[in-house]
Amino acid sequence: MMLIVKSFFILTLIKCNVAFFSDHKEPEVELKDDLKSSVLKNVKEKWIHQKLDHFDENESRVWKMRYLENDGYLSEDGGPIFIYIGGEWKITQGWLISGHVHDMTKEFGGIMFYTEHRYYGKSHPTSNTSSDNLKYLTVQQALADLANFIKYIKITNPKLKNSGVIVIGASYSATMATWMRLKYPDLVNGVWSSSAPIYAKLNFYEYNEVMTESIRKIGGEKCLNRIEKAFEKLEEFVANTEPKNLFKIEQDFNLCEPLNLTRDLQHFFYELSDTVANLVQGHRNYDIQLACDYITSNKIDDDVKAFSKWVIKQKREEKCIDVNYDELVSKFRNITWGAKANEQLRQWIYQTCDSFAWFQSGTSLNQSFGSKYPQISYFVQMCSDFYGDHFTERIIEQNVARTNDEFGGFNPQVTNVYSTHGDLDPWKAMGTMKDLSKNSPTCVLQSYAHCADLNSISTRDTDEMKESKIRVKELIKGWLKL
Missing domain, CATH: 1.20.120.980 (Serine carboxypeptidase S28, SKS domain)
Structure with a gap:
């Protein structure tokens, strides 16, 4: 039976935000050997031009942002768009060939993207990281990069013209995912936010x-x-x-x-x-x-x-x-x-x-x-x-x-956001511990820590973890009207 779907994007975060001098890494992905060779061939490295300053009409400087794409599961008549948002790390191919988002992309006949955050990995907007150049390193600019990216892939791929968007993130990129729905609700259908700190605090x-x-x-x-x-x-x-x-x-x-x-x-x-x-x-x-x-x-x-x-x-x-x-x-x-x-x-x-x-x-x-x-x-x-x-x-x-004034602190006015936290995770204290709204539920997973729920459903999952992964899948289907 042919799937008629509106695409969705997925964003992801790091293993991540530990403390200042810890290694900031993308979330750990469990890779199945039988998947690596067969699926990896579908992953392509691509680039998109972005404005250095999206909020200055007179700004003409541009730079190249890196992203990864897996279109190996996309239905002939188009499908959902999953975009994994990169955080403060260099993006790699792992999450495009394994994990719960990958599994949903395959099931729904969708396409996956993994975007790299400005100033991280190979995405260098300026000649160096001087303090003057770092003024363009803001979450507002990064969200605008994502908004431009969404518009770009819809324009350049006719199959995705009417696609819906789901963003999924972990840690800081989950913060971005939540705020993406807040700032660009016309571009994002829903969000899975794993271990997001959303309240700024000295x-x-x-x-x-x-x-x-x-x-x-x-x-x-x-x-x-x-x-x-x-x-x-x-x-x-x-x-x-x-x-x-x-x-x-x-x-x-x-x-x-x-x-x-x-x-x-x-x-x-x-x-x-x-x-x-x-x-x-x-x-x-x-x-x-x-x-x-x-x-x-x-x-x-x-x-x-x-x-x-x-x-x-x-x-x-x-x-x-x-x-x-x-x-x-x-x-x-x-x-x-x-x-x-x-x-x-x-x-x-x-x-x-x-x-x-x-x-x-x-x-x-x-x-x-x-x-x-x-x-x-x-x-x-x-x-x-x-x-x-x-x-x-x-x-x-x-x-x-x-930051709190602009994004709402503990109470961002958003819909269609599923927030998850590990009860062992110290970052939960800066995240939401309650439902943000009727359409934005929150789940605190017992016995888990930071960004622990992005991998595929597994026999190692607790009943609560498995139920949460099933729940996010059903929420996404509803947001996309599948």
Whole structure:
């Protein structure tokens, strides 16, 4: 029987937004070997010209945005359009040949796209990433890129002229997906938003609070207590600056050089909490439990030593742990494409300073990762040191308020958005925990963390996860009137 469908787009996010210095990656996709060779041939790399500034009528400069396309399942008479939105990473082919969106594309006779965010991957709008050039790196410009892209593919492919659009994202790209429906409802029929932070906030202290509860829930009180005692003891060491204490820190954590308490203290503590954040946010299956088994090993009585051995294990690809803040600043001031910081992080941190903040501080007393470090001043100083002294705390607060005013904070006025979160995910605190409207339901998935629901339906899924994937499929069918 012939399928008469209106196409839809899909957007996706990262594994992703852990903390500033974590690797920002696209969501992890499970690839089936039997699919790789047969489906990969359908994936094509393409480019589209975009305006550098969509909101300046006098702007004539353009640049080339990269995207990937899989048209291997498209029906002869046209079908739904799935667009995976790229976030703060380089897009790859994985999500166009596997995952729940891929499976729906195949079933509905649709077409898939994966768009690359300006300033990430190979999509370079400017000659470098100077602070002056980064002013074109905004979510508003990125959403306008997507709007132009949707119009372009409908014009250039007659089969897609009457296609509907579904956008799906994960983490920051899920934020984009939600806001795409808000800003361009005439172009987007519906959204699947996985792990989206939609509320901008300067002091994101809740991150560590949720992280604490997630470790308690999965790893147990014994594990949490050991981590908490390790941070407490480390804060005692830096308060009592005896050489033997600082030497113990240097040796236990395999620091590249002695800890400079004036320059490096907050960066050191942030590196430690960020390592735990990688574990919790990226949790799959038994990750937290295995880490806690290692940390609570009875072979080590010293809390600091037990924790430091686990940290070093997580950073085993590094010869030593570098917490020199001046060297960090030097690396992030490099504006050349191809420099390590310019792979993703210089751009991403700029976006947080300019629009979102989401500074994961240790200021809450209801968390287990130290009560003093890092402070908001650490992140504000970072913004100033990386991009210029115009980034003051007052300016960043104004930027955050501007974002919430424009997009609605916790209550964007949207319809046809399905929001999902993992109950273990620290980012859920900046997302919606309730239905946004009658037509925009929310689901919090128990025992899951960040961006954990994008893969194909599997026997490993909990009943709740399977039901959620079936639900999004039925919602999409309704939005597209299939």
